[in-house]
Amino acid sequence: MKEKLLELFEQNRGTLISGSDIAKSLGVSRAAVNKAISGLRDSGYKFDATSRLGYVFSEKNDIISPSGIYKYLNGNKHKIVHLDEVNSTNTALKELAQNGAQEGTVVVTEMQTGGKGRRGKRFFSPRGCGVYFSLLLRPRLKAADSVFITVAASVAVRRAIKLLLHADTQIKWVNDVYFNNKKLCGILTEASMEIESGYLNYAVLGIGINIKPPENGYPEEFAFKTTNLSEISHPLPDDLKNKLIAEVLTQFDRLYETLEQKDYIEEYKEASCILNRKIEILAGSYAGPAVAEDIDSDANLIVRLPNGNTAALNSGDVSICL
Template sequence: MTTKEKLLTLLENRRGSFVSGEEAAQELSVTRAAVWKAVRALCQEGYPIDAVPNRGYCLSKMGDVLSAQGIAKFLNPEMRPLVEKSVDSTNAAARRLAERGEPEGTVVLSGSQTQGRGRYGRSFYSPADTGVYLSLLLRPAGDPQQTVLLTAAAAAAMCQAMEALGVESPKIKWVNDIFLRGKKVCGILSQAAFSLETGAPEYAVVGVGVNVYTPKDGFPAEIADIAGSLWDSPVPEGKNRLAAEFLNRFWTLYRTGGDFLEDYRRRSLVVGKPLTVLSGDTRRNALALGIDDRCRLRVRFGDGTEQSLSYGEVSILSETLPEKT
C-alpha cells in the first residue's frame, strides 16, 4: 500500500480521534513530511480531516467517502474490496478480473460509472459521489439453475442492509428493482459465464447500484419522476456501512444457502396487483398471483391462462398503457 492508503487505514481505524504527526510517522515508518503530504492528498479527495496544532489529524465521524479502508472495518474478511474513483462499469470491471483468474469474493466498488448498465443494456445513471456502485465476483459450484436466484438473494440482502441503517420499508419490484416511498432507489444486474463443455458456471457477477443521495442538480428529467434516494442529507459513513451490510448479508446467504425467498416474497411490490407484462412489442394485462421457489412470477392473464415468468418486465397496471397485442 502507498503511504496515503496506510494513513487512511490508520485514520479510519481511529475515526473521531486525533493521531499526532509523530505517532503516524512512527506507525507508518515514514517522515512527518510524508504524513503531511498524504493528509493533503486525502483532503483533496474529499476526506474530512481536521488538522490541529499539537493534536494531529482526525478523520471526522461525519464524513461519508467511499473507500476500501472504510468498508473493510465492517466487512467479512473473506471478501476483498477494490475501490475506484470512477470506472466504466463495475460489472465490466469485475468480469475482467474474473477472466484474469481473480478469486471469489473480490468486490469492485466505485463512486461513479461512465457506462453503467441495467437490464436489456439500458443505461444506469451513476453520478459521482451520490451513490454506491458495486459488483461481487462469485464462482458458484453445482446446479447452474441456482445462479438465477442470485438476483433475488441480492435484492433481499440489500433491503435488509437498508433497514439495518434505518431506512424504512424498502420494497422489491420483481425481479431486480428496490423501491422506497414509491420511487426506485436500487437496481441489480446479475451476469454469468458458463463452460461450453459442461454447462457449469465459470463465474457470476452480482452488480448493485444504489442512489444513496439525491444529486445536487437532481435526477435527469427522463427519470426524475421514478428515481429516488435513501437519504436527503449526509449520513456518517453511510456508503461504507451500506456496502458492507449488503455484502455481509448476501455473502452469508450465498455461502450457507440460507432461505431468503420468504423475505423476498414479503417485500414484493407486485404480488396481488394487476400488471402489464411486457414482452418485446407485446403488452398483456395480468394479475400477479405469487412468486414460486425458483423466483418466477406467477401471473393470470385476462383470458384465464396462467404462466410462470422466468424473466421479463412488468409494471403495475395503473402506471401503464392499455393492453395491446
C-alpha cells in the same frame, strides 16, 4: 501510502493523532505525512479543526474506501478493489474474473459512466450520489439457477437498509428494490457459462444503491421513478457508504452459504410490491397486461393473463400500472 494512512485514520475516527505518531506508525517522515494528508484533503476527506497537536479524521467523512469497508466487515472473505471512476463495475470485475480473480473480489467505485441495468437499460450513477459495486462469485450452480443470486441479493439489500436506517423497502420482481413506489436500488447479475456442463464458470453481481439526489436533479428519464436513501432518513448516518457496502456483503454472504436451499424466497415474496397488482409485461413470450398473483419457490412470477390463463415468468421485465 494513502491507503495505509486511511486505514490508520479509519481505525481512529474522531481521535486526535499527532503527526509524529502517524510518521512513526507508517515508518515515514513528517513531511511525507503532511503531503499525504494534503492529498486526502484534495480527494474530499475532511479533518476537524486541529492545531499543531495533530489531526482528527472527521466523523462526517462519507467517501468509499477499502479500509473504510474493511472496518465494518467480519473475516477476510473479500478483496476490495477501489476504482475512482469506471465505465461499469460489472465490466471491470469481469475482466478481473477472466484473469483468475478469486471469489469474493469486490470492485467499488465513486462513479460509473456506463452503469448497466437489465435489457440494456442505463443505470444512472453520478459521482458521490450512491454506492456502486460488484461481487465476484464462483458457485457450482446451473446457469438456469443464476436468478437465485439476484433474488438473494435483493433480500440482502433490503435487510441492510432495515438494519442501518430502520426502514422497510419493497422488491419489484425480479431485481429492483423500491421505496414508495420508486426505484432505490438496481441489481444486475451477469454470468459466464461452461457450455458443455451448463454450469456457471463465474457470476458477477452488480449492485447500485442511490444515496442522495445529484446537485442538478435526475435526468428526465429517471426523475419520476427514482428515489434515494436521503428520502428515507435525514440526516443520513455518518460514513453510510462504507457501512452500507459492508452490510450488504455481510447479509449476502449469509444467504449465499445456503443459496440452493432457497430459504430467502418467502422473505422475497413477502417484500414484493407487485403481487395482486395490475402489471405490464415488457418482454418474453408474452408482452402485455396481466395481474401478478404469486411468486413460487423457484422465484417465478405467476401472472393471470387477460384470457384467464395463468403463466409462470422466469425472466423478463415488468412495470407496475399505477
